[in-house]
Amino acid sequence: MEKERLLSMGFSEELAAQALSATGGASPTRAVEWILSHKPIPSDDSPSPSPPPFQPKLHRFFNSKPDTNPSSTPIQEDIVPLSKRSKPTFAHDTITTTTTITATPHQPLYDRMRPRTLDDVVGQDHLLAPNSLLRSALHRHRLPSLLLWGPPGTGKTSIAKAILNSFPNPSSFSSTYRFVSLSAVTCGVKDVRDAVDEARRSKTKNKRTVLFVDEVHRFNKAQQDSFLPIIEDGSVVFIGATTENPSFHIITPLLSRCTTLVLHALDPNNLAQLLRRAADDSRIGLIASIGMRPVQVEDDVIHFISANCDGDARVALNALEISAITAAARAALQLGSAGAVHLGLEDAKEALQCKHLAYDKEGDEHYNLISALHKSMRGNDANAAVYWLARMLEGGEQPLYIARRLVRFASEDVGLADPSALNQAVACYQACHFLGMPECDVVLAQCVAYLAMAPKSIAVYRAIGAARKAVKESVGQNEGVPLHLRNAPTKLMKEIGYGKGYIYTPDDPTSVQSFLPSSLEGHKFLAWPTSANR
Known part of the structure; x- marks a missing residue:
């Protein structure tokens, strides 16, 4: 039916087929628009097709009465040429509020569905409540510099762009601000310098720049430093987005100039x-x-x-x-x-294909999960410990990394309460080295369960910590080894006094002698009962 209507307008059969194929075949109106705004694709048997004839009044070929059946017209039609339609762009220029969004070829669904305003954002209610910091700032037209921190796919970029259309009076905002978007993944030093220079020039015209930097944690210290002066003098409102912990990846001066907003994974x-x-x-x-x-x-x-x-x-x-x-x-x-x-x-x-797991072997989630595993074993909860182990393995963690952490745990948290735990952990590491994944998963699970159920003692962990503290905090030079504890392999060393007065304990188990420097005499590092008191 649609093809016949196009043929009745004077278009060739080949051109009509191309137009209907490109627009989905649902509407002859869209097909006509496509013909007027695209060059026809030549076929093999007609290398030089003539252009379609000019149609001065195309509407006379369509019914004047609109079709109200929603099933037959899933798309609201308009006859605005594609070249003149409004598009939701965020360019290096003044922001204007747009009302019509059109899908461009190959534009991903997630990009087409980005919220236009903060009212369209789903989730993050703790940041977007009516009396929240962000809403209050927009209401007063006093947008602060922000750092949006959260996992991938939680709305950092969407919120940053939706802010621009969420002011109470968008027209006054567009006359006061301009929006510039950079990605730390693709831009270099020159792009940053150009953005900074343009922001300063705009300030002289009483127009501030909203500078959005995606993946800001990828910028090095020098690049992050370049934003400090223009934030300080008010040339820009800085909005950064990062998936990494700002405490470790964003320089302290930039953190102090921004308000950090934490986004959570969507439920x-x-x-x-x-x-x-x-x-x-x-x-x-x-x-x-x-x-x-x-x-x-x-x-x-x-x-x-x-x-x-x-x-x-x-x-x-x-x-x-x-x-x-x-x-x-x-x-x-x-x-x-x-x-x-x-x-x-x-x-x-x-x-x-498979369940998506948020895990980064070098990011925040990596340390969060190993911390959860360690604390679950320390708390004697083998159930939870095996769960966190499974989370790490399914996320792609290297089994040898986990095994090394178990070796450490065996001495730090189990220690002398069960000395064989260290043997278990070392054997686990060797087995993981021999087997690899996926066979070594049960070896890790066995060791995790054993360590979680083992008796715990941190006496050794505290002892080495106290001893190291004594060494670091000693006044002046650390005291030398007492002479009676020194080895005396030569005659001269014996004459000086090395080894003099030392009692060979196996020959006299009841003897009492000091093994610490005189300044630490009687100091206790290891809080553990002696064999005589057991």
Whole structure:
């Protein structure tokens, strides 16, 4: 039907087929727009096709009465040329509020579904409540410099960009601020210097710069230092986003000039809300990923994806999009280009492959999990200890790293209460070295369970700590070894007094002599009962 209407307008059969294929075949209006804004693709048998004839009044070919059936018109049509449509861009220039969003070719679903304002953001209620710091700052038009810290896919970039459209009076904001976005992954020293220089020039025109730096932890100290003067003099409002602990990756002067906002991983309910929003959006949602064909998403799909993405919205939306593409490919083989695409649970499982786990072998989560494992064993909870071990192994942690930590634990926390624990830990390390993953997982689990259930003593750990403290804090030079404890292999050394007065304990077990320097005489480092008091 749509092809016949295009042919009646005077377009060639080949051009009509190209246009319908490119726009999904749902609307002749979109097909006409495509023809007017794209060059036709030449075929093999017609290397030089003539351009389509000019159509001065294309609307006369369409029904004047709008179609109100939502199933037949899933997309609200407008006849604004694509070149003049508003697009949600964030360029190095003044921000203007846009109202129309169009999906561009190959734009990922998660990028199309970014919230336009803070009211559209899902989750992070502790940061976006009505009386929160961020809302209050926007209401007073006094945006502070911010550092957004949180796991991947929790909305750091989305919140930073949504701030610009969330001021009570966006028009006054656009006349006062300009937005510049940098990524520490791709930009270098020159890009930073250019942004700084432009911010200073804008300040002379009474316009401040909102400078958003994604992955700011990747900048070195010198690059981070370059932001300090322009933040200090008010040339820029700095907004940085990082997945790494700012205490270790952001310089202290920059931290002191920013307010750190901590974002949390999204819970399954938040993810389900985002997925359903993407599935139901008839303009830029899931329908745009499969050629504007209607799509039906089962609730089981939403629940499965939201429960297996570890709080990462980007992973969830990617999985949903891949699921839809898989389902659309199957539907094309079975039904052709007609009919709705049905997205089922098997499509979601195929797209996700395995449960997504948030783990970074060199990041914060690495240290969080090994700390949880260590503390669970110290607290005699073998159950929890085996769980945290499994989390680390499933996240891809090296088994030898875990085994080394178990060796340390055997002496630090078990110690003299069960000296054989150290043998167990060393044997575990050797077994992991021989076997490797996945076979060594049970070896690690056995050792973890043994150490968790073993009696505990930190007497040795405290003893070495106290002794090292005594060595470091001694006044002046550390006292020399008493003469009677020194070895005397030569005649001269014996004449000087080395070894004089030493009592060979095996010959006289009841003898009493001092083994510490005179200044530490009677000092106790190891709090452990002697053999006589056991």
